[in-house]
Amino acid sequence: MIDILVPELPESVADAGVATWLKAAGDFVERDEVLVEIETDKVVLEVPATASGILKEILEEEGATVLSKQVLGRLEEGDASSASTPASAESASVAQKNDAVIDASPSVRRLLQDKGIDASLIKGTGKGGMILREDVEKYSSTDKTVVDTPKTADIVTAVAARSDKRVAMTRLRKRVAERLLEAKNSTAMLTTFNEVNMQPIMALRKQYQEIFEKKHGVRLGFMSFYIKAVTEALKRYPEVNAAIDGEDIVYHNFFDISIAVSTPRGLVTPVLRDTDTLGLADIEKGIKALAIKGRDGKLTVDEMTGGNFTITNGGVFGSLLSTPIINPPQAAILGMHKIEERPMAINGEVVILPMMYLALSYDHRLIDGKESVGFLVTIKELLEDPTRLLLDI
DSSP, rough: EEEEOOOOOOOOOEEEEEESSSSOTTTTEEETTTTEEOOOSOOOHHHHHHHHSSEEEEOTTTOOOOOOEEEEEEEOOOOGGGGGOOOOOHHHHHHHHHHHSSOOHHHHHHHHHHOOGGGGGGGOOSSGGOHHHHHHHHHHOOOOOOOOOTTTTTTTHHHHHHOOOOOOOOOOHHHHHHHHHHHHHHHHHEEEEEEOOHHHHHHHHHHHHHHHHHSSSSOOHHHHHHHHHHHHHHHHHHTTEEEEETTTTEOSSSSOEEEEEEETTEEEEEEOOOGOOOHHHHHHHHHHHHHHHHTOOOOHHHHSOOOSSEEEEGGGTTSSSSOOOOOOOSEEEEEEEOEEEEEEETEEEEEEEEEEEEEEEEETTTOOOOHHHHHHHHHHHHHHHHHHHTTTT
């Protein structure tokens, strides 16, 4: 009998919770097939089978709190022929449902569970028939039963049918809430704004997009320009690339940028490291890799740890202006927003330009107004004249 153990948790993680069992007791599993997902306050860890066999026993049910190396269940090693045949149509249905659920990413599996949808009813449109988030949303929106009720419907019955759904807050959501509250209560946070003309970068992308993608195998996006501009501004304003530790100020001589990513489980900030050594193509590849891992719930603790400065792009959701909250212990965060065509006065003439608001929230205990405004103006100048990024001026 083989014990199924909780993975070794990092020192910064005290315990974890059993999020989802992907197999039921009695199921046959292949070696390296994921059995259960363990959720910490930072990432979701997948626990695979160390050998092929039958899942004999589940010791810790979903929602249980577990520690590092704790036994979750037991697996009896063997081949598929040793697995018992389902004794009833109901057992067969459950097994079929489990197989369908597995053919989806962890975030989609969680969505199916939350909505109480049988995955076998959904036809996946992803690669190899994989169920995508869009498939689940489409099924949810169309699976509505229309019921004709008399005009004299009993009001009391209608009111009684109203109900609330109460679910436990995930560990990640609780941790996000704690950190946001910590930032509000422990920093002297202030936000300064500016706006940037995105026409030069948009023209540059349009001119070289096809060549760039053909050579590097990745699309040229706006985020790589943002990160390059932020990195250069951090070099010129070291106070923004610093942190307060007790009564000391820690100045970082490296450039690790956190990128705020919204996932089905909550907001996460994976880190792109040593951005001062990366070109635009390397940055785009790094962002793409982190985004895919975030979507599939496969970010590691190391990829979530550290970061000297955070960039958040609410513009992808249509936000025109916001005041982002600092990600402690960092000293500042930059908010990018929706690019909107607006009439602007240029050399005494009104011109329609694609404009975007920038918002820099910073800890006033460490960064003064002069540095914060100068930092934001530097980013504006670099984005409005991207040639400066290449010439380092």
